[in-house]
Amino acid sequence: MNEITAFWGEWLRPSAGLPTVQWSLLLAVAAAAGHLVQRHLALPKVVGYSAVGAIAGLLGFPGAAWPLQGIGLFLLELGVSVVLFETGGRIALRWFRHNPMVLLQSLLEAALTYAAVYFTLLWLGVRPSVADALALISIASSPAVLSRVFGDMRAAGPVTERVIVLATLGALYALTLVAARAGMMHSEETNLLALLFPVAVVLGLSVVVGAGLALVLRTALRFMIPTSENTSILLITSIAAGTALASHFGGSAPLAALLAGLLLKQLNPRPWAWPRQLGTAASLLVMLSFVLVSVVAAQADWNPAVTGLVLALVAARGLAKIFGALLANPGSGTSWKQALMTGAAMSPMSSLALLLVAQFTAASPSLGPRIASIALPAILLVEVLGAIVATFVIQRAGEGTRPEPTAGTPASGVQRA
Numbered sequence: 001m002n003e004i005t006a007f008w009g010e011w012l013r014p015s016a017g018l019p020t021v022q023w024s025l026l027l028a029v030a031a032a033a034g035h036l037v038q039r040h041l042a043l044p045k046v047v048g049y050s051a052v053g054a055i056a057g058l059l060g061f062p063g064a065a066w067p068l069q070g071i072g073l074f075l076l077e078l079g080v081s082v083v084l085f086e087t088g089g090r091i092a093l094r095w096f097r098h099n100p101m102v103l104l105q106s107l108l109e110a111a112l113t114y115a116a117v118y119f120t121l122l123w124l125g126v127r128p129s130v131a132d133a134l135a136l137i138s139i140a141s142s143p144a145v146l147s148r149v150f151g152d153m154r155a156a157g158p159v160t161e162r163v164i165v166l167a168t169l170g171a172l173y174a175l176t177l178v179a180a181r182a183g184m185m186h187s188e189e190t191n192l193l194a195l196l197f198p199v200a201v202v203l204g205l206s207v208v209v210g211a212g213l214a215l216v217l218r219t220a221l222r223f224m225i226p227t228s229e230n231t232s233i234l235l236i237t238s239i240a241a242g243t244a245l246a247s248h249f250g251g252s253a254p255l256a257a258l259l260a261g262l263l264l265k266q267l268n269p270r271p272w273a274w275p276r277q278l279g280t281a282a283s284l285l286v287m288l289s290f291v292l293v294s295v296v297a298a299q300a301d302w303n304p305a306v307t308g309l310v311l312a313l314v315a316a317r318g319l320a321k322i323f324g325a326l327l328a329n330p331g332s333g334t335s336w337k338q339a340l341m342t343g344a345a346m347s348p349m350s351s352l353a354l355l356l357v358a359q360f361t362a363a364s365p366s367l368g369p370r371i372a373s374i375a376l377p378a379i380l381l382v383e384v385l386g387a388i389v390a391t392f393v394i395q396r397a398g399e400g401t402r403p404e405p406t407a408g409t410p411a412s413g414v415q416r417a
Contacts, residue, residue, distance in 0.1 A: 079144070090265070092266070
């Protein structure tokens with residue numbers, strides 16, 4: 001692959017650089033693959049995106065070296081931030097006052113996931129610090145995968161809404177805990193105040209940036225039309241600025257975006273039409289993050305020992321999320337069957353988990369490679385399988401539709417999804 005790239009680079013000298021051409025072509029192929037996978041196999045488009053990225057990574061695609069740095073890392077952060085802002089903006093905090101069992105369900109599901117993954121990996125001989133990091137990463141589901149799958153299926157209903165809420169809260173916990181844990185991986189402090197200080201710093205800085213972003217957008221909404229193109233541009237550029245500032249000052253950019261969405265929902269409780277208006281720009285960012293995750297994860301070192309650990313992690317995590325959703329289900333407003341489906345649908349991991357791995361890798365050059373060697377294959381596996389499981393669950397719940405598989409070209413004048 002490198003020889004082909006070198007030859008190509010000598011033959012073709014584009015003004016924007018060879019990596020730009022490579023990524024443009026890769027995204028074009030991914031877009032076509034996503035369309036074909038949905039149309040002919042009735043699977044979510046993200047499966048096609050991930051497949052193209054994984055094949056490119058296995059072939060040695062040179063445009064995404066691990067650990068991610070520079071513009072690649074920023075684009076991944078921006079894609080996650082846009083998704084978390086959107087999902088945060090769908091949650092009305094007053095809902096938890098009327099139904100506190102949802103909050104308990106979220107906490108229990110996250111705690112069980114951490115414990116199950118941590119003790120499973122310890123039992124398999126993984127050192128405690130690595131198992132702790134992987135358990136924290138496992139708390140996070142993927143709001144990006146779930147949003148894309150639900151959007152493709154036009155899903156709506158109690159299971160859909162519960163999955164989005166639990167995944168968003170899980171992202172909140174994971175981002176806070178991982179940022180704090182990564183900052184003290186080599187600290188020998190045992191004082192409770194010293195342990196809580198990094199958490200307070202990450203949360204505090206993220207709250208400040210998120211509040212600033214929410215106030216800017218709330219002010220803009222006073223004189224701009226929410227569904228206008230300019231409002232959408234203002235939204236994305238403001239999130240991009242907030243992403244850069246939060247990372248620079250030591251906060252968490254995705255966490256700041258999530259908090260901004262939550263706060264803006266409280267200040268402006270009317271239903272938003274923004275996700276529809278974000279349109280192609282946001283879709284391109286999210287698709288780029290799926291392809292980037294797959295390219296990076298496919299380049300991990302796959303071997304029998306790692307494969308066994310990855311399968312154990314995925315199994316422990318999946319069971320823990322289901323049991324967590326079931327244990328706190330009484331009084332939460334959903335049936336046992338719906339709680340079972342909710343836990344199963346929360347299996348996807350993707351760009352958010354990759355960002356968490358990147359934080360550990362940057363914080364510890366010694367432990368980071370070991371954490372990434374297990375986490376990256378697990379992320380690739382669960383990104384694809386999780387999207388398929390979520391599709392099946394929503395279909396079984398009767399809350400979404402998906403296009404029937406077809407073998408030929410649609411008839412003229414017939415518009416397909």
